[in-house]
Amino acid sequence: MACHARTSPPAGPAPPNGPDGTGTQPGTDYAAYASTERAGHGHLDLMAPDIHCAGCIKRIETALNAHPAVTAARVNMSTKRVAVDWCGDLALADEIAGTVAALGFDIRPFDGDRASGAQDAARSRELLLALAVAGFAAGNVMLLSVSIWSGAPDATRAMFHWLSALIALPAVGYAGRPFFRSAWAALKVRSLNMDVPISLAVLLACAMSLYETVNLGEEAYFDAAVMLLFFLLVGRYLDHLMRTRAHSALHALLSLTAKSATVVSDDAVRTRTPIDDIEAGMVVAVAPDECLPVDGIVCGGTSDVDLSMMTGESVPRTVERGDMVHEGTMNLTGELLVQVSASGATTLLADIISMMEAAEKSKARYVRLADMAARVYAPLVHGIAALTFLGWLWASGGDWHFAAFTAVAVLIITCPCALGLAVPVVQIVASGVLFRGGVLLKDGAALERLAEIDTVVLDKTGTLTLGRPRLVSPAVIDVDQLALAAGLSRHSNHPLSRAITALAAQRNITPHNVVAVTEQPGLGLSGTYDGMQVFLGRRDWCAPAAVEDDDGRQLELCLQTGHGAPQMFRFEDELRTDAPFVVSELKRRGFPVEMLSGDRPKAVARLARKLGIAEYRAQWTPEAKAHYVASLNSSGKHVLMVGDGLNDAPALAAGHASIAPSSATDAGRTAADFVFLGDRLQPVLFAHRIACRARRLVMQNFALAAGYNLIAVPLAILGYASPLVAAIAMSVSSLIVTGNALRLRLNTPRQHPDAVATAPGGKAAGSDERSAA
Amino acid sequence: MTNLLLLIPVALLLGAIGLGAFVWALRSGQFEDLEGAAMRILNDDDEKPS
Numbered sequence: 001m002a003c004h005a006r007t008s009p010p011a012g013p014a015p016p017n018g019p020d021g022t023g024t025q026p027g028t029d030y031a032a033y034a035s036t037e038r039a040g041h042g043h044l045d046l047m048a049p050d051i052h053c054a055g056c057i058k059r060i061e062t063a064l065n066a067h068p069a070v071t072a073a074r075v076n077m078s079t080k081r082v083a084v085d086w087c088g089d090l091a092l093a094d095e096i097a098g099t100v101a102a103l104g105f106d107i108r109p110f111d112g113d114r115a116s117g118a119q120d121a122a123r124s125r126e127l128l129l130a131l132a133v134a135g136f137a138a139g140n141v142m143l144l145s146v147s148i149w150s151g152a153p154d155a156t157r158a159m160f161h162w163l164s165a166l167i168a169l170p171a172v173g174y175a176g177r178p179f180f181r182s183a184w185a186a187l188k189v190r191s192l193n194m195d196v197p198i199s200l201a202v203l204l205a206c207a208m209s210l211y212e213t214v215n216l217g218e219e220a221y222f223d224a225a226v227m228l229l230f231f232l233l234v235g236r237y238l239d240h241l242m243r244t245r246a247h248s249a250l251h252a253l254l255s256l257t258a259k260s261a262t263v264v265s266d267d268a269v270r271t272r273t274p275i276d277d278i279e280a281g282m283v284v285a286v287a288p289d290e291c292l293p294v295d296g297i298v299c300g301g302t303s304d305v306d307l308s309m310m311t312g313e314s315v316p317r318t319v320e321r322g323d324m325v326h327e328g329t330m331n332l333t334g335e336l337l338v339q340v341s342a343s344g345a346t347t348l349l350a351d352i353i354s355m356m357e358a359a360e361k362s363k364a365r366y367v368r369l370a371d372m373a374a375r376v377y378a379p380l381v382h383g384i385a386a387l388t389f390l391g392w393l394w395a396s397g398g399d400w401h402f403a404a405f406t407a408v409a410v411l412i413i414t415c416p417c418a419l420g421l422a423v424p425v426v427q428i429v430a431s432g433v434l435f436r437g438g439v440l441l442k443d444g445a446a447l448e449r450l451a452e453i454d455t456v457v458l459d460k461t462g463t464l465t466l467g468r469p470r471l472v473s474p475a476v477i478d479v480d481q482l483a484l485a486a487g488l489s490r491h492s493n494h495p496l497s498r499a500i501t502a503l504a505a506q507r508n509i510t511p512h513n514v515v516a517v518t519e520q521p522g523l524g525l526s527g528t529y530d531g532m533q534v535f536l537g538r539r540d541w542c543a544p545a546a547v548e549d550d551d552g553r554q555l556e557l558c559l560q561t562g563h564g565a566p567q568m569f570r571f572e573d574e575l576r577t578d579a580p581f582v583v584s585e586l587k588r589r590g591f592p593v594e595m596l597s598g599d600r601p602k603a604v605a606r607l608a609r610k611l612g613i614a615e616y617r618a619q620w621t622p623e624a625k626a627h628y629v630a631s632l633n634s635s636g637k638h639v640l641m642v643g644d645g646l647n648d649a650p651a652l653a654a655g656h657a658s659i660a661p662s663s664a665t666d667a668g669r670t671a672a673d674f675v676f677l678g679d680r681l682q683p684v685l686f687a688h689r690i691a692c693r694a695r696r697l698v699m700q701n702f703a704l705a706a707g708y709n710l711i712a713v714p715l716a717i718l719g720y721a722s723p724l725v726a727a728i729a730m731s732v733s734s735l736i737v738t739g740n741a742l743r744l745r746l747n748t749p750r751q752h753p754d755a756v757a758t759a760p761g762g763k764a765a766g767s768d769e770r771s772a773a
Numbered sequence: 774m775t776n777l778l779l780l781i782p783v784a785l786l787l788g789a790i791g792l793g794a795f796v797w798a799l800r801s802g803q804f805e806d807l808e809g810a811a812m813r814i815l816n817d818d819d820e821k822p823s
Contacts, residue, residue, distance in 0.1 A: 054815035077809030121805070128799055136792040140785060156777070163781065 334521030
């Protein structure tokens with residue numbers, strides 16, 4: 001099955017977390033997240049964002065159930081969570097988490113108290129229960145109403161009305177709460193939302209019908225009231241379902257920046273300390289392959305630090321005593337001692353996150369289409385109902401009963417049933433189509449915004465490129481040399497080493513057995529093979545004699561064996577295979593395409609030329625990126641931001657709409673509206689196309705709802721809207737709107753051919769493993 | 774008229790049973806992982822969900 005989350009580590013002394021830094025985050029204390037209900041029993045919730053198919057569920061549950069202490073293990077696929085119960089000490093949590101991590105899943109502890117997950121679940125349960133009650137009431141009241149409409153005699157009719165009231169009134173009281181609450185909240189701040197006309201119509205219909213029932217009248221609207229609630233709750237539930245779907249998997253990730261760090265005291269004692277207790281001036285030890293937990297100045301050790309997530313720079317930087325390092329970057333090759341200059345809320349990372357939040361707030365001002373419709377609709381409807389009442393009062397010479405009855409009929413028939421379904425149905429269908437195409441959508445408003453974009457801004461490292469180096473022209477390199485290099489490189493976590501190891505594995509070359517390998521941080525690897533010293537690393541370190549045109553920190557490695565000529569390995573940051581096509585397609589659709597990067601100008605210019613992007617900026621800070629995107633927005637443009645790094649997060653949040661690859665940092669994924677899976681860039685085009693079609697369908701649905709009102713309202717004003725007419729009109733319009741939304745599904749290929757990930761070693765897109773399974 | 778006195782309570786009771794069944798399903802967590810349920814049928818061996 002194509003869904004194995006990661007390839008297995010290569011032979012040899014691989015680091016505990018796997019060769020590509022997956023698995024559990026180093027130093028996470030899982031026992032601290034475990035909870036206990038009874039003594040001797042533990043419970044732990046883990047987030048595993050990579051779960052995406054039946055095989056993953058099975059592998060995790062089988063592995064956990066095989067553990068002797070585990071009593072229950074359950075994967076929740078919708079929320080990408082694993083719940084484990086075990087019998088024994090809480091400290092077993094680390095071992096249990098390790099079991100899942102050993103399968104190759106990237107896991108984090110899930111902090112149930114802080115995450116919004118529990119709240120979402122409660123709300124979804126409330127809506128479902130309300131929906132069930134409304135459905136039950138609607139069915140039974142309709143049963144009684146049909147016999148009334150077919151001409152039940154007076155006594156029977158009165159009894160049926162009473163029965164209907166008995167069913168409908170409690171049901172409305174229960175199922176209507178979500179609407180009443182929201183309407184009340186809106187009225188309290190003196191504004192109108194869609195729930196105000198809904199609540200008014202339902203309550204007035206009930207009051208009017210009760211009056212009729214008591215006075216043995218002929219017409220009661222109980223069926224209309226509950227049916228209305230039923231349809232609206234369907235829309236409400238769909239809306240909620242979509243909002244929580246991707247949200248739950250993505251949102252909780254951000255809370256997990258470093259929680260603790262290893263503090264080294266003056267007498268060299270090392271203690272694991274929570275991040276909140278770390279103060280400026282302390283010295284922190286950072287092991288290789290660990291994320292830096294603080295900002296600070298290196299006061300001991302040498303290492304290479306991967307800055308790509310922070311700056312977009314594709315080459316790791318060598319740091320030594322006196323260099324500044326930042327939280328969130330990855331220490332690669334050697335242990336570092338860092339004197340803390342800032343931690344917690346004062347680091348650069350925290351700055352970036354607060355910038356991101358500020359940008360998101362400004363985006364919250366966006367008014368959704370449905371709310372825009374409600375602002376026009378609600379006053380109009382209430383105005384018409386009031387005029388109807390006054391008009392009939394005058395025309396019938398003071399028959400207030402008939403006037404009020406007609407006015408209520410107007411309110412019921414105009415109640416935005418179809419309008420309430422028009423948007424959520426389209427969006428849930430669209431998000432389903434997107435999901436199968438490998439794109440996760442965070443909320444419906446983002447879909448509306450994506451359809452409005454007119455400028456595209458792309459990040460370079462990790463977005464247009466894959467953010468991992470690839471050997472240039474591997475064919476010219478001798479197999480024996482490659483095997484030797486792989487023999488050295490498999491001992492290192494440096495991205496270039498990993499690229500060599502991966503290439504050797506891909507070509508089925510067994511690495512030579514190089515012994516006594518040592519890594520010199522910032523320089524390279526050395527070892528002994530066949531009695532000869534071999535070196536792999538920087539050119540001026542391996543073969544000092546051969547230094548020629550050194551243009552600084554290039555992506556290259558040099559292999560030196562004995563006294564022979566050095567073998568050079570040159571690398572480039574691998575472009576996503578379809579990036580040129582996507583860029584030209586975006587241009588063809590008429591969008592100006594720009595590129596922003598934190599990388600060096602030379603590398604950026606080269607890539608821009610290759611892709612035909614005229615507008616590009618290099619060496620930009622996260623602030624500059626975010627300001628630029630915000631300024632484009634305020635000049636009236638609608639920017640689609642595509643990016644992945646921590647440095648893109650503020651810009652992603654500032655963009656009118658934003659997309660990030662699933663390989664992005666947590667911050668990037670949290671800030672983006674859409675997240676796509678796989679190694680190709682095509683999902684960006686796919687998402688935009690679906691968003692445009694969804695918008696068209698929403699507009700059509702609004703037109704259909706308006707058309708329905710044009711016919712129904714005059715009937716109601718003239719007093720022809722009997723309960724039967726109201727029931728038919730309401731259900732027909734809802735069905736038409738829903739049916740129209742489903743068309744989105746019809747013309748979309750079941751598997752979007754572009755989105756199916758075929759790239760090596762990558763995660764397959766959602767649609768792929770359904771067919772593979 | 775007399776048959777109505779029997780049939781209406783029967784209709785309501787049947788509806789109430791359906792509602793009760795739904796509430797039970799919701800309470801016992803069967804709606805908590807709709808996507809996972811769709812995927813689980815692909816796993817061949819019938820392990821009892823724990």
